[in-house]
Amino acid sequence: MAMNKQTKPESPVVWQASDAAEACRLKQQLGEDGVFVAGGTLLRTWWEAGTARMPGHLIDISGMANMQKPIVLVSSSHDRQICQIGAAALLSEVRNDSYIRTHYSLLTTAIKNIAAPSIRNLATLGGNVLSRVGDALPALLVYEAVLLWHDGQGEFQQTLAQWLLEAQVSAGWKNRLLLAIILPPVDLPEQEGYSRLDVYHKVGRREVFTPSIATVAISAIVSSVQHIVDVRLAAGGGQTAPKRLEHTELLLKDAKLDRSLLHSCYTSVMEHFHPIGDVFASESYRKKTAANLIVSELWKAMQPKA
């Protein structure tokens, strides 16, 4: 372990852990006064805004080799490829990865919508996930991402959806190190006559960093006779932790895509999506934005192909 003692008394002491077990050990020793840091882009905004205090110690994980890999492909038992993204992979690297662009295009689009290139060259996917409101989350939820953690004793996996629920009620996860984000294989439509609808939208003010009004990710397979074979929806925005819209998915799955379904879909999102309102946009405005984004994409899918 290397320690870089800063000269300014108010600056935190920075520790560079060589592996996950050491990083977790440091965290256990330092308690709340020790914080994991990857790109530091979000932590810095919290300190500057006064929403978090600068800790006495930072545990720098950005140099841990196996956590920086944008992707590693692992074959599953059915000989399909599982994609593992290192938690400390830079957003810019993940965005530029051709495998991710081909198989998980919603993630590529989501990252394109995060901050400016200078930030994406420092910020990591793990930091975005652990912010709990990062713009990558709706895309990762739609892909049913799994988180690979180290808790000091060993590694374990947890679905992203489960962790988002856990994080609402407990801060225990802050003692764990996120090693990687695992993406299960995506089913590409193999049969003639099926088309895939993959859409990610972020609505917000882009010029400066203000939280988005709504972020929506849709992944669906629609047959040539407008039958929705499969559908996954996730929405977030602002300070709302993104979530899957399971009620609306149930309504859409196996249904015929027509005007009356669009109407029911709008009503379902309005009923089951509960974003947090703030000074930029009320809860109702955010709901309507998310509902309109989803319905307008389904409407586009209904139009005859040129």
Ligand SMILES: Cc1cc2nc3c(=O)[nH]c(=O)nc-3n(C[C@H](O)[C@H](O)[C@H](O)COP(=O)(O)OP(=O)(O)OC[C@H]3O[C@@H](n4cnc5c(N)ncnc54)[C@H](O)[C@@H]3O)c2cc1C
């Ligand atoms: C100007 C600006 C614009 C931005 N715009 C956007 C935007 O449009 N959309 C958006 O989603 N975000 C935005 N952000 C927020 C931020 O840049 C991203 O969320 C980024 O991905 C955070 O990654 P990081 O590596 O910098 O995280 P850090 O700041 O290093 O860490 C963030 C949090 O995660 C924890 N952490 C990080 N990695 C791990 C790990 N592997 N294990 C355990 N804990 C860990 C840290 O302790 C901290 O609590 C913006 C930030 C700035 C400064």
